[in-house]
Amino acid sequence: MKCVPQKIDVYTPVNIFRHPWIKDSCYLDLCTEINFHLMLNSLALVILIEAAASKLCLIMALKSWNWLVVALYLCDHGSATRFPSPCDSYIYCTGNLLHTVQMAKLFDDDKHFVDMKLKMNPGVVLAAFRNLTSPNPEITKEQLKLFVKTYFDAPGQEFEKWTPADWCDHPQILQKISDQKLRLWATELHALWKSLGRKIKLDVQAHPELYSQVYVPKPLIVPGGRFREYYYWDSYWIIKGLLLSDMRETSKGMIENFLYLMQRFEFIPNGGRIYYERRSQPPFLVLMMESYINVTNDLDFLKQSIDLLDKEYEFWMKNRVMPVSVGSKTHRLNRYIVEAAGPRPESYSKDVELAQAVSEDLWIELKTGAESGWDFSSRWFIDPNGKNNGTLKDTKTTQILPVDLNSVLCKNERILAMFHKLLGNFSKAQYYEDALKHRIDAVHDVFWDETQGVWFDYNLITNHSNTAFYASNLVPLWAECFEQEPGKIAEMVIHYLESQQLLSYKNGIPTSLLPSGEQWDYPNAWPPLQQMIIEGLAKSNSKAGQRIAFQQAQKWIHSNWQLYEKHQAMFEKYDVNGDGNPGGGGEYDVQVGFGWTNGVALQLLDEYGDQLTSGPRRYHWRSPRGPIDEPDLTVRPPTAGSANRREGRRWIGGDVDQSVVAAFLRGLIPGAGEGARRRGGQSQRDRVNLYNG
Numbered sequence: 025m026k027c028v029p030q031k032i033d034v035y036t037p038v039n040i041f042r043h044p045w046i047k048d049s050c051y052l053d054l055c056t057e058i059n060f061h062l063m064l065n066s067l068a069l070v071i072l073i074e075a076a077a078s079k080l081c082l083i084m085a086l087k088s089w090n091w092l093v094v095a096l097y098l099c100d101h102g103s104a105t106r107f108p109s110p111c112d113s114y115i116y117c118t119g120n121l122l123h124t125v126q127m128a129k130l131f132d133d134d135k136h137f138v139d140m141k142l143k144m145n146p147g148v149v150l151a152a153f154r155n156l157t158s159p160n161p162e163i164t165k166e167q168l169k170l171f172v173k174t175y176f177d178a179p180g181q182e183f184e185k186w187t188p189a190d191w192c193d194h195p196q197i198l199q200k201i202s203d204q205k206l207r208l209w210a211t212e213l214h215a216l217w218k219s220l221g222r223k224i225k226l227d228v229q230a231h232p233e234l235y236s237q238v239y240v241p242k243p244l245i246v247p248g249g250r251f252r253e254y255y256y257w258d259s260y261w262i263i264k265g266l267l268l269s270d271m272r273e274t275s276k277g278m279i280e281n282f283l284y285l286m287q288r289f290e291f292i293p294n295g296g297r298i299y300y301e302r303r304s305q306p307p308f309l310v311l312m313m314e315s316y317i318n319v320t321n322d323l324d325f326l327k328q329s330i331d332l333l334d335k336e337y338e339f340w341m342k343n344r345v346m347p348v349s350v351g352s353k354t355h356r357l358n359r360y361i362v363e364a365a366g367p368r369p370e371s372y373s374k375d376v377e378l379a380q381a382v383s384e385d386l387w388i389e390l391k392t393g394a395e396s397g398w399d400f401s402s403r404w405f406i407d408p409n410g411k412n413n414g415t416l417k418d419t420k421t422t423q424i425l426p427v428d429l430n431s432v433l434c435k436n437e438r439i440l441a442m443f444h445k446l447l448g449n450f451s452k453a454q455y456y457e458d459a460l461k462h463r464i465d466a467v468h469d470v471f472w473d474e475t476q477g478v479w480f481d482y483n484l485i486t487n488h489s490n491t492a493f494y495a496s497n498l499v500p501l502w503a504e505c506f507e508q509e510p511g512k513i514a515e516m517v518i519h520y521l522e523s524q525q526l527l528s529y530k531n532g533i534p535t536s537l538l539p540s541g542e543q544w545d546y547p548n549a550w551p552p553l554q555q556m557i558i559e560g561l562a563k564s565n566s567k568a569g570q571r572i573a574f575q576q577a578q579k580w581i582h583s584n585w586q587l588y589e590k591h592q593a594m595f596e597k598y599d600v601n602g603d604g605n606p607g608g609g610g611e612y613d614v615q616v617g618f619g620w621t622n623g624v625a626l627q628l629l630d631e632y633g634d635q636l637t638s639g640p641r642r643y644h645w646r647s648p649r650g651p652i653d654e655p656d657l658t659v660r661p662p663t664a665g666s667a668n669r670r671e672g673r674r675w676i677g678g679d680v681d682q683s684v685v686a687a688f689l690r691g692l693i694p695g696a697g698e699g700a701r702r703r704g705g706q707s708q709r710d711r712v713n714l715y716n717g
């Protein structure tokens with residue numbers, strides 16, 4: 025036990041019951057029922073125990089209420105309890121009831137319980153649970169089941185029926201898709217917005233204490249499956265898809281919800297549940313607004329929202345920054361870090377079991393992993409020697425400067441500068457331009473590897489790069505977070521991709537090359553990562569980059585479509601190998617729906633709709649100036665000695681007839697359809713032709 029200064033806002037007289045020593049016997053919601061003397065006694069007892077155990081804690085603290093509170097500020101049981109729990113609820117975020125239900129594993133998925141609605145006031149439910157468990161805390165699983173049935177409703181009670189008013193039968197995007205099967209599929213993807221649409225009941229606003237759902241005023245689109253609520257970074261690709269489905273009102277409503285959350289929390293939480301309220305996700309709000317403004321030119325909306333957009337950027341720059349010195353320069357770069365203690369309520373039993381072998385600090389690292397959106401991945405593993413190695417228990421997300429987060433912030437800075445120019449605030453625009461300049465410099469000095477021609481995450485423990493492949497290494501290309509000539513940098517990145525054989529997978533670019541069993545690793549391929557990589561290559565001034573972008577788009581669309589034909593479902597992630605399989609691994613079963621997958625598929629169909637095919641047809645390039653180089657599309661397992669070949673790696677490409685796969689892939693050479701006609705812009709296809717010319 026040690027005494028360390030605490031954040032003053034952690035234990036105030038009102039929420040003093042959150043102190044870990046008394047929280048299980050004295051619930052905040054029961055405060056009014058508790059005799060004042062009893063309360064004083066228990067506080068005195070806590071202080072006495074604290075004081076006895078730590079010579080540095082002053083017994084003087086007993087003298088007055090203020091001193092009691094001060095003593096509680098100063099006393100601590102270890103680093104993990106320095107922080108508050110994921111939220112203040114003794115039903116959904118911390119306490120005996122949550123612990124008992126989750127550790128009894130009443131449901132297959134821990135998220136089920138924390139998504140249930142309370143039938144009665146939390147104080148009543150907690151009192152009933154205390155009665156049930158005292159004096160004998162041992163209760164049977166049957167008693168517990170009955171208790172949950174008596175006091176909770178099934179998840180999903182927080183929504184009312186809603187059909188988006190801006191949904192129409194024939195969005196313009198359909199006309200751009202030449203392949204009939206893909207066009208039919210796009211029609212069905214477009215229809216999926218209706219089944220993923222949700223409107224939160226006003227009762228959630230009136231009685232927030234009965235729900236874990238966080239109220240937002242406008243209807244929204246959820247990812248699907250167990251993800252019954254909105255998610256921050258998912259919503260970017262959902263909004264992109266909605267805009268292509270001509271659903272501007274729904275898109276705007278989703279952005280308004282995030283602005284509402286900014287007002288309430290001063291940052292944007294991970295997702296729409298109170299157990300997510302002390303962590304965020306990659307900062308995409310400014311990018312959502314850019315997408316919306318590009319389509320609508322709604323400058324009034326931008327004007328009303330700009331202060332909150334600035335505020336979100338400030339949140340990241342105040343709370344998620346680390347100085348890092350390279351040579352004589354010190355840069356300020358961003359990292360993920362979540363200052364909340366305890367297991368994640370939605371994965372409670374798994375977190376408790378995992379931390380038993382390690383320390384409770386692991387819970388901070390896991391929550392930080394969730395904030396990164398990459399929960400979980402070998403990307404965050406750092407073993408006791410500081411190496412990028414180990415298993416989930418070696419997760420040290422806070423100790424890594426992530427390439428992708430800094431690239432997204434690069435985009436934020438560029439877009440915010442542009443927004444302020446549009447609104448006539450030139451000094452603020454200059455502020456963001458300066459920030460962008462510093463960021464580009466820092467990204468170059470800290471992340472860029474000139475020899476390998478790619479960016480790498482930076483390990484803050486060893487002060488070295490982590491040179492393993494992660495798809496996030498390519499995000500600066502998409503974010504245009506570099507100074508060099510884009511064509512040149514793209515050529516270097518392509519050389520890296522080829523040398524690592526990352527373009528040889530049948531269904532897309534893998535998340536990593538390590539089959540760790542975690543979901544943000546090999547062999548999974550995730551929609552947002554494919555989209556950023558494809559767009560990054562497509563917008564580079566490189567002929568090869570544009571060609572590869574199309575090939576990857578074709579692979580992705582084909583495997584998404586193939587699996588949809590088989591299961592009538594869209595998945596949250598896919599396997600890079602085989603004849604179309606959903607992804608797997610991680611702590612929950614693969615989910616269907618699926619918000620960002622549908623958004624990315626629509627984006628690719630919009631961009632390449634005149635060229636993409638559902639089947640293995642051979643296309644001939646009909647450029648008037650002669651053929652482009654035929655790409656090497658041979659599918660092969662990694663060769664011996666290549667950096668991507670690791671012990672135990674699963675190569676599923678061996679399951680299928682390689683010659684058939686190779687023939688299939690050879691059919692993916694860019695074809696000449698009718699030129700893509702984009703609304704107000706140059707298409708990928710046009711850019712390819714221009715380049716050829």
Ligand SMILES: OC[C@H]1O[C@H](O[C@H]2O[C@H](CO)[C@@H](O)[C@H](O)[C@H]2O)[C@H](O)[C@@H](O)[C@@H]1O
Pocket residue numbers: 135247251255257258294295368370371394395397398399400596611612
């Ligand atoms: O319940 C486990 C974790 O689930 C979420 O993460 C995954 O799904 C999200 C929604 O599609 C996605 O944004 C995230 O990238 C996925 O890894 C949730 O965001 C986590 O906080 C949660 O612990």
